[in-house]
Amino acid sequence: MSETFTVVVNGVQRSIDADPSTALLWALRDAWGLTGTRFGCGAGSCGACTVWVDGVPTHSCDTPLWSVAGKDVTTVEGLTEQGPHPVQEALIAHQAGQCGYCLSGIVMRSAAAVDEARAAGKPLAEDDVRQCLDGHLCRCGAHNRIVRAIVEASEG
Amino acid sequence: MSSPSLSANPLLSTWLDFDTPGRVTAHMGKSELGQGVDTVMVQVVADTLGVDAARIDIKAPDTATGPDENFTAGSLSVPHSGTALLLAAANARQLFLAAAREHLGNSDVTLEDGTFRSADGSINYWDLNVDTHVEIDADIPLPPSSGTIGSSLSRIDLEAKITGQPSYLSDVRLPNMAYGRVIRPAFRGAVGVDINREEFLQRPGVVDVVVDGAFLAVIADTEIVAIETAAELGTTAEWRGEPSDLTDDGVCGFLTTVETDETLLAEGEGVHVEAATHSAQYSRPFIAHASIGPATALAHFDGTVLEVWSHTQGVYPLRRDLARALNMDEADVRVRHFQGAGCYGHNPADDAAFDAAYLALRVPNRPVHVTWTREDELGWGPFGPAMVVYISAATDDDGRITAWSWDGFGNGHSSRPSTLPTPSLLGYSHLSNKPAIPPSGDPPLAAGAGTGRNSIPGYDIPSVRALAHRALEMPVRASAMRSLGAHMNVFAIESHIDDLARQHGIDPLEYRLEHSSDPRARAVIETVAAQAGWGTPVAEDRGRGIGYARYKGLGAWCAVVAEVEAIEEVRVTGLWIAVDCGRVINPDGVENQIEGGALQSLSWTLKERVRFSNGVVTSNTWEDYPIVTFCEVPPVHTTIIDRPEEKWLGAGEASMGPTAAAIGNAIADALGVRVRDLPITSDAIVAAMGD
Structure with missing residues (x-):
């Protein structure tokens, strides 16, 4: 049965009438027009749909609306509001992508890790980045460029 | 210079327009x-016209406005479109330069960022009135490159x-757009479906539920309603028909015993049985495209014209197939390319285009957006064909190869739209009383062949026989996937070459060079060997292997060295690659x-295999x-041998075969075990140990 859910998305309060089990991804894309979060699998297996929920990288495709009611959600659009995040700047500088479909999810995952690394003054090593992204799939084979870019971004 | 793209679209105005002041639009036929x-074509046009790259806009392929360049396939976009746009731009530059000289009344004219200057004044491309509805002269002298x-x-x-x-196309939102979802049959072989259509039609937001044979779909006002309704339809639908009983375990036997047609690709005598030094069988399973973004399409029918947006590889061939599938005039169908997630061959983009088109016809004047599920993307898209390859070689006493035979078995490598006797669009084949998708075909040898792509070794061998056996039944739908047969064939050939080298106690690198008189082949092989430290010792539990091929025998030259570590499982620890694709853009x-x-x-x-049994593809999730x-990806070191004086060749598929071969040879070097059946999993290694 339909219920009304309210979520704060990129600082803006958004509402939707939907079944509680509806995935956050589809509320973002379908109801709120935020298509930067990509649909990849619907099962939390590829990482393309990663957003932040209260600052924590989360697969939006298998996160039900009931579990995020009243919480803060940040999407790639929100992350980019004040200009590109250092991770995005580094990905652009390294031309780290081919089709780019996996990248907004990778941006959201790695931006959280890079923010933490920069705050602590401890840049990420290549292996840290590979571990961080191991739940993210890239089919084009741009992995190494992506890893190098994120390491560089973490160096501040 | 020549290009089939140019022969088919000879008018300059088809390729370039200067309609927007300060901008140049290049019209693409490749996707x-x-x-x-797109970026590479910007460079070609900017450099040749003498304008900044930032002024070039790319118009995506569109049957209403753009050139017909058939499919974006075979690593041919740079040779075909690049050459066509190079010549178009050179012709434009000459025409505009002549007009500028006349306008300025001075023949001493320079050109900078689109502006022609003389001592008497200046004028730019956009202020000159030049008729571009002229045929492109393919023999025109080319202007000097600016370095773009x-x-x-x-x-x-x-x-x-x-x-x-x-x-991406999945991000497009149009006013009044509806969302479609297709619910695929529970098994291959289904001919019909029973559902409670009336009940679903009552639901808020459901626009229509479409049932035709084994084609079942919902159209809804929102994507959320479409997804939720499709899921419920899927669980309540009862499918009629007989599932096929083939399993992927039996594919090699199936492909080598089913009825085939034969194509002789190399007419040498080949190897007489009693003369064979080394004979072996190799195989690979069906492989999925596995794009990270599932197929998407958008269609709109205004009562007369059907407009379809698709991330297809060929807008014109797709239009032909849509027109015949929907019984419409081609002139009433417009197909436009819009980017999707990564495409590595004939994936379900065209199928999704049919789905959207078919549903749009049900709701005229309303755009319909269709997205596939992950499960359908991995389970119902065309697959890269399984293959079985049998190679036999004869050598003289010194190990020199005297004769070679290759027999390749498998489904054809193309069931692309409009290339088969009936439409090859999945949804169409599920409609009542419509034909199943016919067995896929193979491109001719001149176009690089399919099953037989790279079946003829790129080495000096006096007598080579190559015979392709195309299976006339498809266990699952097969079509073009990046490098077609070259992945399997180069793996097989290069494994065989390594075995022969070892049989004769010759270093695999030396052995290849002894059989290579082509200087560009030698250059990539020697370059990669030097880069990878070939000949230096490898650590215990590690191995090193090399693979080489010239893609299609007429494209880029590529050699790869792999290093692997084989302790509990195989891990590739490094790849070194040398490539020569002629002039690099x-x-x-x-x-x-x-x-x-x-x-x-x-x-x-190392990993991939499509699994199926009883008409169901079971490998339909990640x-x-x-x-x-990310954790399994090794460092890759690529060296490009640029040859600015040579023709430019494509680079998209050159490394597929040599990489597979290098990895297989490195594993054999590490373990002393030759795995001939892909993928090379731990189980496959254990199985090969018993051989």
């Missing part, structure tokens, strides 16, 4: 698939994708394509169809 082709060709211009599309802007783009191809090939070679992960 941006994530490979970066040959530079690593950044991709024109990547920043928007990295910053999450709407970039964008070095960073070539490196990206070569490395990406190598890593995708690594994934196919858990059941794993691909290479």
Whole structure:
């Protein structure tokens, strides 16, 4: 049965009438027009749909609306509001992508890790980045460029 | 110079227009698939016209306005479209230059960023009135390059994708748009479906529920309602028909015993049985495209014209197939390319286009947007064909190869739209009383063949026989996937070459060089060997292997060295690649394509296998169809041998075969075990130990 859910998305309060089990991804894309979060699998297996929920990288495709009611959600659009995040700047500088479909999810995952690394003054090593992204799939084979870019971004 | 794209579209105005002041629009017939082709074409046009790259706009393929360049396939976009746009731009420059000289009354004219200058004044491309409805002269002298060709211009599309802007067809939202979802049959062989249509039609937001044979779909006002209704339809539908009983375990036997037609690709005598030094059988399973974004399409029918947006590889062939499938005039169907997630061959993009088109006809004047599920993407898209290859070689006492025979068995490598006797669109084949998709065909040898792609070794061998056996039944739908038969054939040939070298106690690198008189082949082999430290000792539990091929025998030359570690499982620890694709337009783009191809090939070679039984593809999730992960990806070192005086060749598929071969040879070097059946999993290694 339909219920009304309210979520704060990129600082803006958004509402939707939907079944509680509806995935956050589809509320973002379908109801709120935020298509930067990509649909990849619907099962939390590829990482393309990663957003932040209260600052924590989360697969939006298998996160039900009931579990995020009243919480803060940040999407790639929100992350980019004040200009590109250092991770995005580094990905652009390294031309780290081919089709780019996996990248907004990778941006959201790695931006959280890079923010933490920069705050602590401890840049990420290549292996840290590979571990961080191991739940993210890239089919084009741009992995190494992506890893190098994120390491560089973490160096501040 | 020549290009089939130009022969089919000889008018300058088809390729370039100067309609917007300060801008040049290049009209493409080949699709941006994530490979970066749009950026490369910007470079070609900017360099040749003498304008800044920032002034060039790319118009995506469109049957209403753009050239017909058939399919974006075979690593031919640079040779075909690049050459056509180069010549178009050279012709334009000459015409405008002549007009500028006349306008300025001075023949001493310079050109900078689109402005022609003389001592008497200046005028630019956009203020000159030049008729571009003229035939392109293919023999025109080319202007000197400004250096834009040959530079690593950044991709024109990547920043928007990295910053999450709407970039893909799945992101397009139009007013009054409806959302369709197709519910695929529970098994292959279904001919009909029973559902409670009336009940679903009552639901809020449901526009229509479409049932035709084994084609079942919902159209809804929102994507959420479409998804939720489709899921419920899927659980309540009862499918009629007989599932096929084939399993993927039996595919090799099936392909070598089913009825086939034969194509002789190399007419040498080949190897007499009693003379054979080494004979072996190799195989690979069906492989999935496995794009990260499932297929999407958008269609709109205004009562007369059907407009379809698709991330297809060929807008014109898709239009032909849509027109015959929907019984419409081609003139009433317009197909426009819009970017999707990465495309590596004939994936379900065209199928999704049919789905959207068919549903749009049900709701005239309303755009219908269709997205596939992950399960359908991995389970119902066309697959790269399984193959069985049998190779026999004869050598003289010194180990020199005297004769070679190759027999390749498998389904054809293309069931692309409009290439078969009836439409090859999945949804169409599910409609009541419509024909199943016919067995796929193979491109001719001159176009690089399919099953037989790279079946003829790129070495000096006096007598080579190659016979392709195309299976006339398909266990699952097969079609073109990046490098077609070259992945399997180069793996098989190069494994065989390594075995022969070892039989004769000759270093595999030396052995290859002894059989290579082609200087460009030798150059990539010697370059990669030097880069990888060939000949230096490898650590215990490690192995090193090499693979080489010239793609299609007429494309880029590529050699790869792999190092692997084999302790509990096989891990590739490094790849070194040398490539010669002639004149390079964008070095960073070539490196990206070569490395990406190598890593995708690594994934196919070590991990991937489509599983099916009783008419159901069971490898339809990422858990059941794993691909290479960030932690499994090794460092890749690519060296490009630029040859500015040579023809430019494509780079998208050159590294697939050599990478598979290098990995297989490195594993054999590490373990002393030759695995001939892909993928090379731990189980496959254990099985090969018993051989």
